[in-house]
Amino acid sequence: MQRVIRQDVQSMHAYAIQDSRGLVKLDAMENPFSLPPELQAALGERLxxxxxxxxxxxxxxxxxxxxxxxxxxxxxxxLMLGNGSDELISLLALACDRPGAKILAPLPGFVMYEMSAKLQGLQFVGVPLTADFELDEAAMLAAIEEHRPAITYIAYPNNPTANLFDDAVVQRIVEAVGAQGSGFVVFDEAYQPFSSRSWLQRMARHEHVLVMRTLSKFGLAGVRLGYMAGAAALVHEIDKVRPPYNVSVLNAEATLFALEHADEFARQAAVLREERARLINELRDLPGAKPYPSEANMILVRVPDAKKAFEGMKSRGVLVKNVSALHPLLDSCLRLTVGTPAENRLMIDALKASL
Structure with missing residues (x-):
């Protein structure tokens, strides 16, 4: 059997999903709120x-x-739809799979950009962020000039650092890719409900810019519905590689229901933004903890010993994400999902006791 499976696939690590049974789950940037009972009943009847x-x-x-x-x-x-953003990322790699094509993205970033490139046989070019998690403009522009990537990803906000990159730098990167005329820029706005800025409206001024979003952070992580927008001619070309029935009727109906009740999800997002601000203030007061600015529903925090803190929190019933091994810039860092007020209280108490 090993002779049949590609060697590069055998050498890869599968996407890691932590076992959260019996724990307060704050490791995957999910919306922690369920629907009110009356909406649950209405959704059940409709489905x-x-x-x-x-x-x-x-x-x-x-x-x-x-x-x-x-x-x-x-x-x-x-617009085109995907079974979550993950599928859209894979479809982009498939659509751009030409000899010598490359995909470029800042690091640390969402692991699926690199994984999708490699699975499709494309070369991945990672450009490290600066020490304060900003885009390294000179390095990005040099990489774009050298590699002429088919796709340049900009996560906006970034995962796992949770920040929005400097707008002027982003604009110059968009212009540099456009000047080459051989690739496009994809803004991954997965955390848009919690962000103060978006590229959606600016996208229309650039035929080589796509904006990708997911309803997972909106509150439908279990529904698996992502979408991508861009110039109609470009989207229609990419849509040709989409499986014909990639979005189920149940996913579609649940999405329609959620959009009809968008005010409830907006209320939930507002609570999470308030909790995010409160959490950052409390984290700043913890000895040895350094939280970074966030425009997402997660907070990156550097601690003296990430492994010790992670295990300590887990032993106290709270599951977060230890990202310290993902990239050298993330040394001693944990990624904390913003939960309900009660969950956040447990998380702060667990972290405080584990430092």
């Missing part, structure tokens, strides 16, 4: 009426129409 014996067809068009209105899609742009 029960879905024609699960039919392939998803018109429902996908309905989701695209609803999202187009919800986000205020600029004129001349189009």
């Amino acid at each position: 029960g009426q879905v024609a699960i014996n039919r392939y998803p067809t018109t429902c996908v068009a309905d989701v695209i129409a609803a999202l187009t209105q919800y986000i205020g899609l600029p004129e001349g742009c189009a």
Whole structure:
């Protein structure tokens, strides 16, 4: 069997998912709030009426129409759907799989950019961030000039550092890629509900810019629905490699229901933004802890001993993410998901006791 599986696949590590059973789960940037009981009942009744014996067809068009209105899609742009952002990232690599094609992204960043490139046989070029997790403009521009990447990813905000990059630097990177005329820039706005800035409206001024989002952080992580927007001609080309029925009828109907009740999810996001600010202030007061600015529903914090703190928190019933081994710039860092007020209290107490 090993002779059949590609050697590079055998050498890779699968995407790690931690066992959270019995723990306060604050490791995966999920929305911690469930729907109010009356909305749960309404959603259950609605899903029960879905024609699960039919392939998803018109429902996908309905989701695209609803999202187009919800986000205020600029004129001349189009949307395509994915089974979460992960699938969209894979489809982008597939669509750009030409001889010698490369994918470029800052590091540390979302691991799927590199994994999707390698699985598709493309070369991945990682450009380290600065010590304060900003884009290294000179290094980025030099890498773009040298490698002429087919795709340049900019996570906005970035994962796992949670910050928004300097806007002027980002603009110059967009212009540099555009000047080459041989690639495009993908803004990954997975954490948009918690961010103060977006590239969605600015996207329309650049035919080589795509904006990708997911409803996972919106509050539908279990539904697996991502979408990507850009110039209609470009999106329609990429959409050709999408599997014909990649979004299920249940996922589509749950998405339509959620968008009809977007005010509830906006209320939840507002609570999480308030909790994020409170958490950062409390983390600053913990001896030995250094939290970094966040525009997402997570906070990166540097501690004296990340392994000790992680294990200590886990033993006290709170699961976070130890990211210290992901990149040298993340040495001694933990990534904390912003939870409910009660969960955040438990998290702070567990971290304090574990330092």
